[in-house]
Amino acid sequence: MFFSNCNLRCVFCINWQISQGGEGEPESLRDLAAMMLHLQEIGCHNINIVTPTHYSAHIVLGLDIAAADGLRLPLVYNTCGWERSEILSVLDGVVDIYLPDFKYADSAMAAKYSSGADTYPEVTKAALLEMHRQVGVAKPAADGLMYRGLMIRHLVMPNRVSGTRRVIDWIAANLPKDTYLNIMSQYRPMYRAFDYPEIARRLTRAEYAEAVEYARQAGLTNLDIQGVPPS
Ligand code: SF4
Numbered sequence: 001m002f003f004s005n006c007n008l009r010c011v012f013c014i015n016w017q018i019s020q021g022g023e024g025e026p027e028s029l030r031d032l033a034a035m036m037l038h039l040q041e042i043g044c045h046n047i048n049i050v051t052p053t054h055y056s057a058h059i060v061l062g063l064d065i066a067a068a069d070g071l072r073l074p075l076v077y078n079t080c081g082w083e084r085s086e087i088l089s090v091l092d093g094v095v096d097i098y099l100p101d102f103k104y105a106d107s108a109m110a111a112k113y114s115s116g117a118d119t120y121p122e123v124t125k126a127a128l129l130e131m132h133r134q135v136g137v138a139k140p141a142a143d144g145l146m147y148r149g150l151m152i153r154h155l156v157m158p159n160r161v162s163g164t165r166r167v168i169d170w171i172a173a174n175l176p177k178d179t180y181l182n183i184m185s186q187y188r189p190m191y192r193a194f195d196y197p198e199i200a201r202r203l204t205r206a207e208y209a210e211a212v213e214y215a216r217q218a219g220l221t222n223l224d225i226q227g228v229p230p231s
Contacts, residue, residue, distance in 0.1 A: 001035060002050045008080045008103075009115040012157075012193035019051060020191075032062035033069065040073050045145055046097065048076040056087055060094060074147050081124040082117060088130045097138065098131035099151045100124070105163025105170070113161070113199070125170060128152065137222075138180040150175075153182040156211045159198045164211045172218040182224035183211055203229045 004024030006013070017023045027035075036047050052059055063075065074096035081100035102124055104110040110120035131150050138149025152171065156164050164183075171179055185208045187199075194200045205228045215223055 001039075001048065003052055003055050005054065006051045006080065007053050008082055008117055008120075010103075011113050011196065012187070012190055012199060014188070014190045016191040029058060029062045029065060032058070033065035033071075036062065036066040036071050036073075037069055040071055044073065046074045046076045047071075048078050048099075050078045051080070052077055053079055053083060053087075056091065060091070063094065081127060082120050083127040084123065085126050085130045088127060088134070092134050096135065096148050097146060097151060098135055098149075099153065100128060100131060101153050101155065102128065102167050102171070103155060103162060105166030109161055109163065113196070125174070128171075129174065132175055132179070137176050137178055149180065151180045151182065153184055154211075155184045155187055156203055156208055157187050157199060158201055158203055158207065160207075161199055165214055168211075168215050168218050168220065172220055177219050178222045179220070180222045180224065181215065181220055183208075183215060183226070185226045185229045187229075205229060 002015075002018055002024070004018055004022050006019035009020050013019045039047055049059055063071070075094065076097040076099050077091065077095040078099045079101070081102055083100070103114070104120050107118040107121055111118040114120065128150070135149050138146055138151045140146050154164065154167050155162060168181075171181060185203055187203050189200045189202070208228050212223070212225055
């Protein structure tokens with residue numbers, strides 16, 4: 001379930017019409033609950049709420065209605081990672097799977113490409129620790145599905161803009177080595193990325209391979225590796 005707008009407003013956003021154009025329709029809390037129940041009825045495995053941060057209070061209220069009407073699916077909190085820990089603490093026991101990005105290791109890069117968000121690295125690190133405290137390491141159940149845990153995504157960007165090595169170093173030093181980490185290769189310039197020459201191209205195979213190798217060398221054991229990008 002996509003929510004309109006985003007607190008980070010990245011210049012390279014692939015979904016910029018939703019995240020920054022505000023595409024979407026107003027819905028009531030009852031409608032929100034009905035949508036969740038519909039997903040359950042048609043056999044979905046979870047409720048995946050995308051860019052939920054600025055609607056977290058409404059989501060909890062909608063969930064309350066849906067749970068009273070029989071919603072039993074796990075809730076996936078699919079976020080850019082720039083979350084205040086005090087808000088996350090309210091979600092303790094509500095969210096089953098946290099699916100955050102860890103987009104930047106460097107404040108200046110976060111500020112440059114994501115609407116001045118120079119607190120991103122420090123805020124996101126605290127958020128990841130709180131998420132891990134709540135739900136722990138993500139491990140599939142016997143049926144192969146994931147019901148609980150922290151699943152981190154990192155988008156490798158051209159010219160080391162996202163600070164991949166420092167992101168990996170931090171995860172390896174502060175979270176269990178079997179923390180799930182999806183190293184994403186699909187970066188492509190979209191929206192306003194062409195205004196920034198250093199990110200106005202796709203990732204190379206060499207850049208992606210370097211990121212994966214670094215994560216392995218750091219001892220991370222639960223890596224979700226994607227296909228290499230075209231060189
Ligand atoms: S955090 Fe994700 S959804 Fe939000 S603007 Fe950035 S790329 Fe788009």
